[in-house]
Amino acid sequence: MITLLKVLLVLDALVIFPAVLLQAGQGGGLASQFGGTSSTDSFVGGRQAATWLTKTAWWSGGIFLFLCFVLSLASSRTGAPRSLVEEQLRQQQLQEAPAPLQPLPLNQTTPAPAPSPATPGAPAPSQQQPAGSTKRP
DSSP states (O other): OHHHHHHHHHHHHHHHHHHHHHOOOOTTTHHHHHHHSSSSSHHHOOOOEEEEEHHHHHHHHHHHHHHHHHHHHHHTTSSSSSSSSHHHHHHHHHHHHOOOOOOSSOOOOOOOOOOOOOTTTSGGGGHHHHHHHOOOO
């Protein structure tokens, strides 16, 4: 629906441009304002007959403002992500998030767990050789 409104807005803009630019001027411009006649017609502009070009410009301008208002309301109420890149980035951040750390207890009343007993056939810790020695039994 937003795409349709945007297309209508562009078409309306294409109607406004020639409707405004093809209209005739109302008077002498700035020169008549400061040194010309002093009647109110020269200040405000002479009264013209409403031509189809004038009506078209007014109606197109009104429609343009209405479409802009509707599009601003429609675009402010979207809850979906604005682009695929944002959606992929959000999913990637959720997947790569580290697991939350568990807090340590404030006072540790239980003793630390004892090391597991040695497996049968494995040398006792006192009989193990240092890491750098190459002596074999």
